[in-house]
Amino acid sequence: xxxxxxxxxxIASGGVxxxxxxxxxxxxxxxxxxxxxxxxxxxxxxxxSKLMSQSATINxxxxxxxxxxxxxxxxxxxxxxxxAFFLVIIFAISLMASFYSFHxxxxxxxxxxxxxxxxxxxxxxxxMCLVVTAxxxxxxxxxxxxxxxxxxxxxxxxxxxxxxxxxxxxxxxxSHVGAMFxxxxxxxxxxxxxxxxxxxxxxxxxxxxxxxxxNLSENQKVxxxxxxxxxxxxxxxxxxFHVWLPHAHPAASSHxxxxxxxxxxxxxxxxxxxxxxxxNFSSPVMGANQLIIGNSQFIGHIVIVAxxxxxxxxxxxxxxxxxxxxLLAYSSMENIGIILIALGIGMIxxxxxxxxxxxxxxxxxxxxxxxxxxxxxxxxxxxxxVLHKTGSRSIDALGGLIKNMRITGTTFxxxxxxxxxxxxxxxxxxxxxxxxxxFKGVGMTAITVNDASVAGFAVNQFAMSRLTFGTTAFGIVxxxxxxxxxxxxxxxxxxxxFQGEPRTRAAEGVNEKGVAMLVPMVVFALLCLAIGVFPxxxxxxxxxxxxxxxxxNIGTESGGASVIExxxxxxxxxxxxxxxxxxxISMILSVLLLRNFAYKNKPVTTSGTWGCGFTKPTxxxxxxxxxxxxxxxxxxxxxxxxxxxHSPVKGRMxxxxxxxSHVNDIAELYMDRVTLKPVLFLFDKLHWIQHGDIHLYIGYxxxxxxxxxxxx
Amino acid sequence: MLYSVDTVxxxxxxxxxxxxxxxxxxxxxxxxxxxxxxxxxxxxFIEHNITSSAVTFYMFTMTIRGxxxxxxxxxxxxxxxxxxxVQPIIGYHASLFAGLMLIVASSIINHKxxxxxxxxxxxxxxxxxxxxVTGMFILMARRNAIAMVLGYLMMENGIYLVGTTFSMGTxxxxxxxxxxxxxxxxxxxxxxxxxxxxxxxDVDTAFLSELKE
Numbered sequence: 001x002x003x004x005x006x007x008x009x010x011i012a013s014g015g016v017x018x019x020x021x022x023x024x025x026x027x028x029x030x031x032x033x034x035x036x037x038x039x040x041x042x043x044x045x046x047x048x049s050k051l052m053s054q055s056a057t058i059n060x061x062x063x064x065x066x067x068x069x070x071x072x073x074x075x076x077x078x079x080x081x082x083x084a085f086f087l088v089i090i091f092a093i094s095l096m097a098s099f100y101s102f103h104x105x106x107x108x109x110x111x112x113x114x115x116x117x118x119x120x121x122x123x124x125x126x127x128m129c130l131v132v133t134a135x136x137x138x139x140x141x142x143x144x145x146x147x148x149x150x151x152x153x154x155x156x157x158x159x160x161x162x163x164x165x166x167x168x169x170x171x172x173x174x175s176h177v178g179a180m181f182x183x184x185x186x187x188x189x190x191x192x193x194x195x196x197x198x199x200x201x202x203x204x205x206x207x208x209x210x211x212x213x214x215n216l217s218e219n220q221k222v223x224x225x226x227x228x229x230x231x232x233x234x235x236x237x238x239x240x241f242h243v244w245l246p247h248a249h250p251a252a253s254s255h256x257x258x259x260x261x262x263x264x265x266x267x268x269x270x271x272x273x274x275x276x277x278x279x280n281f282s283s284p285v286m287g288a289n290q291l292i293i294g295n296s297q298f299i300g301h302i303v304i305v306a307x308x309x310x311x312x313x314x315x316x317x318x319x320x321x322x323x324x325x326x327l328l329a330y331s332s333m334e335n336i337g338i339i340l341i342a343l344g345i346g347m348i349x350x351x352x353x354x355x356x357x358x359x360x361x362x363x364x365x366x367x368x369x370x371x372x373x374x375x376x377x378x379x380x381x382x383x384x385x386v387l388h389k390t391g392s393r394s395i396d397a398l399g400g401l402i403k404n405m406r407i408t409g410t411t412f413x414x415x416x417x418x419x420x421x422x423x424x425x426x427x428x429x430x431x432x433x434x435x436x437x438x439f440k441g442v443g444m445t446a447i448t449v450n451d452a453s454v455a456g457f458a459v460n461q462f463a464m465s466r467l468t469f470g471t472t473a474f475g476i477v478x479x480x481x482x483x484x485x486x487x488x489x490x491x492x493x494x495x496x497x498f499q500g501e502p503r504t505r506a507a508e509g510v511n512e513k514g515v516a517m518l519v520p521m522v523v524f525a526l527l528c529l530a531i532g533v534f535p536x537x538x539x540x541x542x543x544x545x546x547x548x549x550x551x552x553n554i555g556t557e558s559g560g561a562s563v564i565e566x567x568x569x570x571x572x573x574x575x576x577x578x579x580x581x582x583x584x585i586s587m588i589l590s591v592l593l594l595r596n597f598a599y600k601n602k603p604v605t606t607s608g609t610w611g612c613g614f615t616k617p618t619x620x621x622x623x624x625x626x627x628x629x630x631x632x633x634x635x636x637x638x639x640x641x642x643x644x645x646h647s648p649v650k651g652r653m654x655x656x657x658x659x660x661s662h663v664n665d666i667a668e669l670y671m672d673r674v675t676l677k678p679v680l681f682l683f684d685k686l687h688w689i690q691h692g693d694i695h696l697y698i699g700y701x702x703x704x705x706x707x708x709x710x711x712x
Numbered sequence: 713m714l715y716s717v718d719t720v721x722x723x724x725x726x727x728x729x730x731x732x733x734x735x736x737x738x739x740x741x742x743x744x745x746x747x748x749x750x751x752x753x754x755x756x757f758i759e760h761n762i763t764s765s766a767v768t769f770y771m772f773t774m775t776i777r778g779x780x781x782x783x784x785x786x787x788x789x790x791x792x793x794x795x796x797x798v799q800p801i802i803g804y805h806a807s808l809f810a811g812l813m814l815i816v817a818s819s820i821i822n823h824k825x826x827x828x829x830x831x832x833x834x835x836x837x838x839x840x841x842x843x844x845v846t847g848m849f850i851l852m853a854r855r856n857a858i859a860m861v862l863g864y865l866m867m868e869n870g871i872y873l874v875g876t877t878f879s880m881g882t883x884x885x886x887x888x889x890x891x892x893x894x895x896x897x898x899x900x901x902x903x904x905x906x907x908x909x910x911x912x913x914d915v916d917t918a919f920l921s922e923l924k925e
Binding site: 701 | 801821845848849851852853855860917918920921923
């Protein structure tokens with residue numbers, strides 16, 4: 001038995017044991033957290049060593065385990081570098097989240113609930129690990145469902161609140177509609193190939209691509225990919241399947257939100273990548289310098305457009321939120337959009353034979369997966385501390401928190417800088433690579449191979465390269481827009497929540513007790529900085545991860561550089577980044593030193609924020625988060641309708657009035673209007689069938705059988 | 713051409729007609745029990761090579777189907793002292809007529825279905841279908857909950873017969889699984905009946921529509 005499965009067993013056993021210790025709250029937490037930490041460390045050692053022992057060009061799968069049940073169901077698991085990359089993230093985030101939970105879960109009166117929370121937490125972690133290692137469809141679906149269900153139970157942890165139950169049901173419905181799409185993709189795949197195996201994308205040398213898979217036509221491949229894209233997209237939170245995301249994340253406890261947003265939604269991305277590499281879209285390109293323009297050429301473009309829409313709308317909705325955790329959830333959607341743009345760039349590279357785009361696009365995307373899991377977990381944990389200490393998630397009710405919560409405030413600031421893609425933090429590095437990949441696509445010229453046997457080949461080729469130019473340029477511009485809006489969004493959070501003066505009583509006199517909650521945030525903040533300054537290792541990790549995608553061997557025609565060349569170039573680029581970052585940091589430090597030196601002997605007076613010149617300042621004079629974001633949200637009004645509710649002011653002596661506004665999510669709005677209402681209307685009309693008389697029901701069955709017997 | 717199994721099957725067929733015409737619960741229980749015994753005897757007449765394990769299995773089936781379940785229901789009606797009338801929705805004569813029509817219809821269907829002719833029997837498939845649908849008919853057309861349970865049992869007899877046509881000899885495991893299902897089903901129904909008796913002081917299923925939202 002390998003270390004990987006032992007780690008999973010340790011994690012699961014801790015979860016299973018914890019309900020038995022519900023009478024001793026601290027012991028129970030200790031057992032659950034320590035097993036999770038031990039298991040995760042084991043898992044990190046195992047998968048990390050697997051990942052790093054990989055060379056960038058040769059791929060190999062490491063170990064396999066299979067279990068046959070009832071002679072017909074084979075569950076098999078296999079670990080390649082792609083799985084290993086995701087495993088490292090899963091284990092690392094879970095480790096920190098469980099550590100954080102030790103002080104976060106501090107309600108001894110809800111001992112059993114906490115124990116059950118730990119049980120499902122450990123199941124969630126274990127099933128996520130199984131999802132990314134599953135190598136056939138049955139094993140994948142079983143682990144996928146385990147993951148969805150355990151996270152569902154985590155979402156309804158505070159089941160007594162009606163809002164949370166609603167969030168849970170919404171999540172349940174979305175995850176199962178998504179699973180239905182995934183199942184149909186698998187079903188089509190199985191019907192066409194007669195094979196449950198997903199492992200053909202692992203290690204081309206070990207198991208060559210089966211004939212059945214190679215014989216799939218272009219359109220069949222596109223159909224399977226689109227089905228899987230929708231299915232996995234509903235887990236990842238791609239517009240318009242993200243509706244559950246902003247409801248489920250605030251409902252779950254903060255360390256769970258960190259895991260769900262940091263890791264779990266990435267399993268959707270994993271699924272998309274896995275299906276993509278399984279379908280082997282690169283195969284038509286490889287044929288003797290001849291490019292066949294088929295429908296699969298458009299997949300990369302579809303993915304980029306989906307990414308752009310999720311990215312921009314995600315950040316716009318995030319700007320319009322007043323609930324910290326909802327804002328972070330929308331920001332997850334935005335980052336999924338960025339990752340999709342990166343993957344789309346890589347996919348365009350695959351279909352047009354541009355190796356540089358493939359490597360830089362995919363590895364940029366992978367790097368962003370890693371980075372996002374770090375800073376999003378950090379931000380959720382920060383929001384969790386704020387919620388824990390003030391009891392409020394509402395941005396406009398807080399303020400001035402950094403004065404009493406120095407560590408939380410500073411780490412949250414670092415996370416915000418990183419998520420906005422500013423140097424010298426890690427978000428900058430991955431977005432930089434994605435830009436690089438995009439520019440490779442913009443600069444790509446039409447391949448000047450003219451094949452007389454294919455009519456209109458050159459024309460097609462020309463049109464295709466124009467399209468590639470258009471899409472990648474669109475992707476780059478949108479990425480810039482997303483970055484700018486993200487900056488606005490996070491200045492809003494940091495500025496309103498942590499700066500200024502406390503707006504309500506809840507935000508006053510807070511403290512920062514609970515060292516277990518602070519350590520993970522500090523670790524993550526340091527990681528953000530470390531990856532931003534020394535990106536070589538993470539870049540290498542993501543390069544190794546893509547080596548098992550079966551795409552690194554695509555053609556080196558069109559004068560493109562070889563894989564090794566690009567790899568070394570990227571590592572070199574990472575070195576340049578780290579040099580620049582060091583320079584940047586040293587500049588900041590020197591300015592700081594200079595300032596200290598200049599003010600050494602001068603008196604510096606401090607007073608309350610916004611206290612400038614007013615005799616009677618009140619906290620209500622401060623900007624609110626809503627007003628700060630209003631001008632930007634207003635601009636996107638067609639996509640983000642603002643719902644306002646206030647009673648008009650009448651007469652000279654106006655009575656009590658109120659004002660309330662929130663930004664509507666058009667996906668939610670239209671899903672309600674276009675799908676839900678008609679369906680409900682239809683079923684309302686059919687209500688008479690449910691008569692309530694049991695004999696009538698049996699009569700229905702009898703009728704159905706008779707009809708079936710005579711007419712079928 | 714007449715086979716010995718057809719003679720046995722005709723008893724089962726007659727029993728279902730009797731069931732449609734009987735108005736009292738104890739009689740209905742006896743008829744269903746009798747039919748259970750007959751039905752579980754059928755494989756013995758079809759099977760060519762009878763092993764000792766097969767015989768054990770048939771005996772077991774017969775005991776559960778013909779004795780244990782009917783006895784349990786008989787004791788149940790003794791215990792909760794309910795009305796002995798089956799409370800028909802469709803009258804006895806109409807039911808009998810429907811039963812006759814059913815026999816005709818299932819003979820016609822038998823030709824259409826083209827099932828595997830594993831046995832030398834003319835009546836096996838029509839009987840199976842008739843018993844199945846009769847059971848369902850009783851479920852639908854009687855308001856008394858006990859009569860409905862008996863209808864369910866009769867339906868199950870039919871399913872068992874359909875099963876014998878498909879799985880000769882080997883697949884006892886499947887049939888045994890069905891049998892255990894039925895046993896569990898009857899137990900659940902007994903519990904429900906007691907609850908119903910407590911709640912409504914009757915086992916007339918018309919009261920159940922009060923539970924509708």
